[in-house]
Amino acid sequence: MRPYSGIALLFVFVLFGCAKDTPSDTNQKAEVQTVLGELQHGFTLNANTQAKFDEGLLLLHNFEYDDALKAFEEATAQDSTEILTHWGEAMCHYKALWRLQNTEKGSAIVSRLGKSKEERMTAISDPIEKEMWELIEIMYGEGEFEDRNKKIKTHLEKLHSKYPQHQEIAAFYALSLIWSTEEYGDGSEDLRLAASIADKVTKINPLHPGALHYKIHALDGPTSAEDALAAADAYAQVAADAAHALHMPSHIFLALGQWEKVVNSNQASYEASVQRMVDQELKDGARGYHSLAWLHYGLLQQGKYAQAEKILNEMLVHVPKDPTKGARGYLIGMQSRQLLESGKIGAQTNLDLDTEVEDIGIEAKALRSFLRAQLAFESKEVNLINDELNWLRTKIDAASQIIDKNGAAMCAAGNSRYAPSENSIKISEVIVAQIEGLKALLEGNKNDFEMHLKRAVAFEDQTNFPAGPPKIAKPSYEQYGEWLLTQGRYAEAIKLFDKALHRMPNRAKSLIGKFRALRKLNQLNDAKSVRSQLETVLASADDEVLDFMEE
Numbered sequence: 001m002r003p004y005s006g007i008a009l010l011f012v013f014v015l016f017g018c019a020k021d022t023p024s025d026t027n028q029k030a031e032v033q034t035v036l037g038e039l040q041h042g043f044t045l046n047a048n049t050q051a052k053f054d055e056g057l058l059l060l061h062n063f064e065y066d067d068a069l070k071a072f073e074e075a076t077a078q079d080s081t082e083i084l085t086h087w088g089e090a091m092c093h094y095k096a097l098w099r100l101q102n103t104e105k106g107s108a109i110v111s112r113l114g115k116s117k118e119e120r121m122t123a124i125s126d127p128i129e130k131e132m133w134e135l136i137e138i139m140y141g142e143g144e145f146e147d148r149n150k151k152i153k154t155h156l157e158k159l160h161s162k163y164p165q166h167q168e169i170a171a172f173y174a175l176s177l178i179w180s181t182e183e184y185g186d187g188s189e190d191l192r193l194a195a196s197i198a199d200k201v202t203k204i205n206p207l208h209p210g211a212l213h214y215k216i217h218a219l220d221g222p223t224s225a226e227d228a229l230a231a232a233d234a235y236a237q238v239a240a241d242a243a244h245a246l247h248m249p250s251h252i253f254l255a256l257g258q259w260e261k262v263v264n265s266n267q268a269s270y271e272a273s274v275q276r277m278v279d280q281e282l283k284d285g286a287r288g289y290h291s292l293a294w295l296h297y298g299l300l301q302q303g304k305y306a307q308a309e310k311i312l313n314e315m316l317v318h319v320p321k322d323p324t325k326g327a328r329g330y331l332i333g334m335q336s337r338q339l340l341e342s343g344k345i346g347a348q349t350n351l352d353l354d355t356e357v358e359d360i361g362i363e364a365k366a367l368r369s370f371l372r373a374q375l376a377f378e379s380k381e382v383n384l385i386n387d388e389l390n391w392l393r394t395k396i397d398a399a400s401q402i403i404d405k406n407g408a409a410m411c412a413a414g415n416s417r418y419a420p421s422e423n424s425i426k427i428s429e430v431i432v433a434q435i436e437g438l439k440a441l442l443e444g445n446k447n448d449f450e451m452h453l454k455r456a457v458a459f460e461d462q463t464n465f466p467a468g469p470p471k472i473a474k475p476s477y478e479q480y481g482e483w484l485l486t487q488g489r490y491a492e493a494i495k496l497f498d499k500a501l502h503r504m505p506n507r508a509k510s511l512i513g514k515f516r517a518l519r520k521l522n523q524l525n526d527a528k529s530v531r532s533q534l535e536t537v538l539a540s541a542d543d544e545v546l547d548f549m550e551e
Contacts, residue, residue: 035240036062037209041168042128049075049082056088061171061210062242065092083129086112090136096149096179097217099417106140117141128166131159135172149180160197167201171210174198178217187224194218195228202231209239216248221465222505225255236265243272247291251467254294257506259537262298266291285322289315293330297337297469301508303541305342312338313349325418328355329364336371336473341509361418362399363471366392366428370473373435377442385439389432396428423464427471430459434476446487453480457496465503475500481513490517506537 036058045053056071072088079085086109093106114120117137124130138151156173163169177194195218201211212235219228232249239245247269253261273288280286292311299308312334319327335351345351353372357365369388376384399420433456440448456476463472481496497514500507511534518527538545 035238036242036245037212037239038205038207039167040205040208042166043084043168045075045082045084046079048078049085052078053082053085053088056085056092057168058209058239059242060088060091061208061213062239063095063097063213063244064242065095068092080112083113083124083126083133087129087132087136090139094139096145096152097175099145099419101139101145103140106136110136110140128163131162132169146180149176152176153180167205167208167211170197170201171208171214174201174211174214174218178214187219187221187227191218191224195224198231206234207238209235209242209245212238213245213248216251220251220255220467222255222503223465225252228252229256236268241272243269243276243288243291246272247288247294250294250298254298254468255505257301257504257537259298259301259506263295263302266295266298270295283322284318285324285327287318287327289319289327289330293334293469296334300337300341301506301537303508303538303545305338305542305545306346309338309342309346309349316350316352319352323356325360328357329360331355332357332364332367332371333469333471333473336367336374337469339371339374340474359418361424362395362420362428363424364418365395366431367471367473370431370435373438377438380442382439382442385435385442389435389439392428392432392435396425396432399428400425424471426459426463430456430463430472430476433459434472434474434479437479449483450480453483456480457499470504475504475507475510477503478507478510478513481510481517485513485516485520488520490520493517494521506533508534508537511537 039054039057052071052075056068056075059068059071069089069092072085072092075082075085076089090106090109093102113123121130124133134155135152138148138155141148153176156169156176159169160173174194174197177190181188181190195215198211198215201208212231215231216228216235219225229252232252236246236249247266250262250265253265269291270288273291277286292315296308296311315331315334319331331352332355339345355368357368369392373385373388403420403422403425433452437449437452440452453476457480460472460476477496477500481493484493484496494514494517497510500510511530515527515530515534518530
C-alpha cells in the first residue's frame with residue numbers, strides 16, 4: 001500500500017452488471033449504480049482491493065454490517081497483505097451502538113496478523129494503518145465493554161488531533177463519542193461534540209454517509225432533534241440503497257413527532273430489507289423488523305389502528321418462521337402498543353403471550369409482563385397479575401446483580417444489546433410500579449394506585465429519553481394523567497401530559513388527555529391550539545378515533 005498522502009481521494013461507489021464487458025460488446029449489460037454515499041479519504045490500497053474495500057467501508061458507515069463484512073472478506077481474498085481489509089472485517093464484528101460484539105470472530109481476525117500485539121504492530125509499516133489497527137487491539141483487548149469504548153474514544157480523539165482533515169478518522173471519532181456517552185439522546189456535551197465533528201465532515205463532503213448517520217444518532221432526542229433535521233432529510237437520499245439509511249431519518253422525525261415522515265421512512269426501509277432478503281435468499285430473520293416496529297408505532301400515533309393491526313398480524317406470521325432475538329423483542333413491544341393505543345385487539349389477531357424472553361433483555365421481559373397484566377386487569381384476574389409481578393421482580397433482581405457501580409453490565413452479562421443496564425433496570429421498575437397500580441385499581445384501592453403511579457413517574461424521570469417507540473409502552477406520565485382526569489384533577493393532569501409531551505412530542509394519547517383537561521378547565525384558547533395539533537396528527541385516522549373531539 002502507498003502511504004497516506006493527505007490528499008482527499010474521491011470514491012463514488014458504482015457496481016457494474018458485468019465487469020468483463022467493454023463498451024464495444026454488443027450484449028453489454030446495463031450499469032447498475034448502488035447509492036451508498038461517497039468517500040473522500042487517503043486509504044490507498046492496490047487496484048485489486050480498493051473497490052471492494054470502499055464498498056465495505058460505505059456499508060459499514062451505513063450499519064449494513066453483514067453486507068460490509070462480505071465486501072471486506074472479498075477484498076481480503078483478493079489480497080490478504082492489505083491490513084485495512086482485515087481491519088474492516090474486525091470492525092464489522094464490533095457493533096457498540098447496539099451493544100453487540102462477536103469476540104470469537106473478531107479475535108480470530110486479529111490473530112491472523114500475529115500471536116501477540118507486539119508482533120502484530122511490528123508487522124504494520126504504514127503509520128496511519130498502525131494507528132487504525134490500534135482500534136482493533138482495543139476492541140478485542142482486555143477490559144469491560146464500556147471501558148474499551150472509552151479507550152477507543154480517547155485513541156480516536158488523539159488521532160483526530162493528529163490528522164484533523166482525515167474524514168474517516170473524524171467520522172469514527174464522532175461515532176466513538178456516541179458509543180461511550182452516558183447521557184444518550186438528550187444533546188449532552190459529548191453528543192453535541194459528535195454532531196459538530198460530523199458537520200465539519202459534511203461541510204467538505206456532504207455525501208459522507210457516516211457523518212450524516214452519526215449526527216442523527218447524536219441528536220435524536222426531543223431536545224436536540226431539530227438541529228439534525230437537515231441531516232435526516234439528506235441521509236436517505238445520500239444512501240438510498242441501504243435499508244438502515246432509509247430508516248435512520250425517522251429517529252429525528254419520531255423525536256419531533258412527525259408521524260407521516262416516520263411512517264414513510266420505515267415503509268421504505270422495510271421494503272428494502274425484504275427485497276434484500278429475496279435477492280440474497282435469506283431467512284425471515286433478515287426482515288427489517290426494526291423498521292416494521294417503528295412503522296407500526298407511527299401508524300398507531302396517526303390513529304390508523306386497523307392498518308397497524310395488519311402489520312402486527314404480519315409479525316405474528318413471520319416471526320415464528322425464524323424467531324431471532326430481535327424479532328421476538330419487537331413482536332412483544334408491538335403487541336403491547338397495539339392493545340394500549342387502540343384499546344382493543346381484533347378477533348382476527350391471536351396474540352402470542354408466550355413469546356420466549358429468557359434469552360433477551362429485561363426490558364422485553366417487563367414489556368411481556370405488562371401486556372399479560374393488562375389483559376389480566378381487563379378480565380379481573382388478580383392472581384395472574386400477582387404471578388407476573390412475582391416473576392418480573394425475580395428477573396429484575398437477577399439482572400441487577402450483574403450491574404456494576406457505574407450502572408453498566410459486567411462481564412458476566414456478555415457483550416450484548418440484551419445485557420442489563422441501569423437504564424433498563426429503571427425502565428423495568430417503572431413497569432413493575434405500573435402493574436402494581438393496575439392491581440391496586442382492580443382491588444378498588446385508589447390511594448395505592450396513585451402511590452404506585454407516583455413511584456413509576458419518579459423512576460421514569462431517571463430514564464433516558466426514548467430514542468424510538470417507548471420501551472415503557474404506556475408512559476407513566478400519561479397513565480397517571482389519564483387517571484387524574486377521571487378524578488377531576490385537571491390542572492394536575494395537564495402537568496403530567498406536558499411531561500409526557502416533552503419527552504415524546506405529538507404523542508396522540510397525551511395530546512388527547514391534555515385537550516380534555518383544558519376543555520374541562522374552560523381554557524378554550526389553549527384547548528383550541530391542542531385540538532389543532534391533534535387534527536394534524538390524526539388527519540387520516542380511523543373514524544372512531546376522532547370521537548374524543550365530541551366527548
